[in-house]
Amino acid sequence: MPxxxxxxxxxxxxxxxxxxxxxRSRIRKWVVSNTKVRLFVQFVTWVSILTLFTGTxxxxxxxxxxxxxxxxxxxxxxxxxxxxxxTIGASALxxxxxxxxxxxRYLHNWSLSGPTIDDWWTPIRWIGRSLGIVVLGxxxxxxxxxxxxxxxxxxxxxxxxxxxxxxPMLTYLGGNVWPALxxxxxxxxxxxxxxxxxxxELARWPAVGGLLLLVWIEVIFPVSTxxxxxxxxxxxxxxxxxxxxxxFGPDAWFENADPISVLFRFFGAVAPLKRRxxxxxxxxxxxxxxxxxxxxxxxxxxxxxxxxxxxxxxGFITTQTGAATTEALVSLxxxxxxxxQIRAILIYTLLFVSGxxxxxxxxxxxxxxxxxxxxxxxxxxxxxFRFAPSLLAIAAGYHLAHYxxxxxxxxxxxxxxxxxxxxxxxxxxxLSPPGWFEGLSxxxxxxxxxxxxxxxxxxxxxxxxxxxVAIRSQYPFIVVMIGYTVISLWILSLPGATPPYLP
Amino acid sequence: MSHTATTIPRSNSPAGKCDYCGxxxxxxxxxxxxxxxxxxxxxxxxxxEAFHEARSNETDELRTLxxxxxxxxxxxxxxxxxxxxxxx
Numbered sequence: 384m385p386x387x388x389x390x391x392x393x394x395x396x397x398x399x400x401x402x403x404x405x406x407r408s409r410i411r412k413w414v415v416s417n418t419k420v421r422l423f424v425q426f427v428t429w430v431s432i433l434t435l436f437t438g439t440x441x442x443x444x445x446x447x448x449x450x451x452x453x454x455x456x457x458x459x460x461x462x463x464x465x466x467x468x469x470t471i472g473a474s475a476l477x478x479x480x481x482x483x484x485x486x487x488r489y490l491h492n493w494s495l496s497g498p499t500i501d502d503w504w505t506p507i508r509w510i511g512r513s514l515g516i517v518v519l520g521x522x523x524x525x526x527x528x529x530x531x532x533x534x535x536x537x538x539x540x541x542x543x544x545x546x547x548x549x550x551p552m553l554t555y556l557g558g559n560v561w562p563a564l565x566x567x568x569x570x571x572x573x574x575x576x577x578x579x580x581x582x583x584e585l586a587r588w589p590a591v592g593g594l595l596l597l598v599w600i601e602v603i604f605p606v607s608t609x610x611x612x613x614x615x616x617x618x619x620x621x622x623x624x625x626x627x628x629x630x631f632g633p634d635a636w637f638e639n640a641d642p643i644s645v646l647f648r649f650f651g652a653v654a655p656l657k658r659r660x661x662x663x664x665x666x667x668x669x670x671x672x673x674x675x676x677x678x679x680x681x682x683x684x685x686x687x688x689x690x691x692x693x694x695x696x697x698g699f700i701t702t703q704t705g706a707a708t709t710e711a712l713v714s715l716x717x718x719x720x721x722x723x724q725i726r727a728i729l730i731y732t733l734l735f736v737s738g739x740x741x742x743x744x745x746x747x748x749x750x751x752x753x754x755x756x757x758x759x760x761x762x763x764x765x766x767x768f769r770f771a772p773s774l775l776a777i778a779a780g781y782h783l784a785h786y787x788x789x790x791x792x793x794x795x796x797x798x799x800x801x802x803x804x805x806x807x808x809x810x811x812x813x814l815s816p817p818g819w820f821e822g823l824s825x826x827x828x829x830x831x832x833x834x835x836x837x838x839x840x841x842x843x844x845x846x847x848x849x850x851x852v853a854i855r856s857q858y859p860f861i862v863v864m865i866g867y868t869v870i871s872l873w874i875l876s877l878p879g880a881t882p883p884y885l886p
Numbered sequence: 887m888s889h890t891a892t893t894i895p896r897s898n899s900p901a902g903k904c905d906y907c908g909x910x911x912x913x914x915x916x917x918x919x920x921x922x923x924x925x926x927x928x929x930x931x932x933x934x935e936a937f938h939e940a941r942s943n944e945t946d947e948l949r950t951l952x953x954x955x956x957x958x959x960x961x962x963x964x965x966x967x968x969x970x971x972x973x974x
Contacts, residue, residue, distance in 0.1 A: 465969070482948055
């Protein structure tokens, strides 16, 4: 049962103080003052408006895309991008109509308690982590000794289809199961750990660096094509993780410095399933994105932006435009020194870092603008912290858009590799997703952004007492979100290509 | 809601601080609204009255804002409609 704060019910009731005793107005008064009825009516109205709006736009895009190949849209590309941006803008305008604090709080506090799972937690964790350790060991071993064909390799399939694509999807669509699977944590729990205290001022910066480094390695090194290279990468990662966790203790390390654990923790904030007070709890997706304790440091914001940027970047370099850009930049940088390969790697790195800086700066500047425009005394940093969780919904949408195709097309190969890891078939089955998958990707990007718009709206209402200020404070963030959407939709509309110069 | 992270620009003087949590506000209206929403149990009658007045003023302004938003939505809708009619 939702419980509403007293102040809200008081205000709701006392706003209707001047009443006349006629029966009609009494019914009206009952309807208005009965918070539940009011909430229900508002809920139905807003949900139907939003689904109608997103439904038509997404369906429109899906149709134009499924009939045509990717590079010849029936509508000009700029119009398609404008429509995507307008969807976000329009939903922000629609969200600004929802000014009932009680309703917003009701939606975000709504939860259903499930069964108690604390008694089961320890055995589940042990089974999960043992499974994790077995899979990790098998992946490293098979990568070094098994077939060196990417679609037949257990190592590559488990790393990319399960850990890179499937588990994050399970995390933001269901709940975060990584703490129960984390093999490194399983290994460290058997060792004496915690010889130093983790330096607090480092916060989550090691995880930000780790995530960016992992993505950089994924781009530059042939980890997704040569299993033995991937095995070496996994071994290196394991060594660093175990050393770090033994030195600083597993809690501090996996909470702050391990990029994979931090990634799953953040994606888990979007999820509808939570473990709360020992119970399995169902919440509305994204309703925890207004929590003030999710983002407590600049490094957290940097991590969330890194999640968005790495998906944008790896999408961009695998398009024809991305490939052409890299080739142009590499030929421009020909000043007579250095091999082409080295210069290409430098260009890739430069693009990666500069794009990240631009994405981060755009978000941070939105925080500064938001403060300036509303004249609030809350610091820009704090505003940026509060609005950052809403970006996680965007990251989840991007991830789903970029990895559904991969997960579906390689799932039969993964099944084969799991059934017979030691002798997988030489020519495994790969599916080619139907054309409407492209339309689905666009829908995922838009849904992620819509959830983010809503989360930002709810956050603004938590942060500011004045409803007008709450609405105005969102404008800069909405502009940034429209920018992110347009870039992402643009990348999705570009024809694919293999990134040049890379092994 | 934590009010620790606030700074006041040098060129600006706050209209007042919340008596209960010390959060500064640039205008009296916002201070009154904050008190009513965050500390409803501690208020006296005068403050409650002020809160209701500020809230109804705010509701009027919100109505104007909603009209503007509606106008923007209509513009956006027809703008896109014409664009599609011309270019697609």
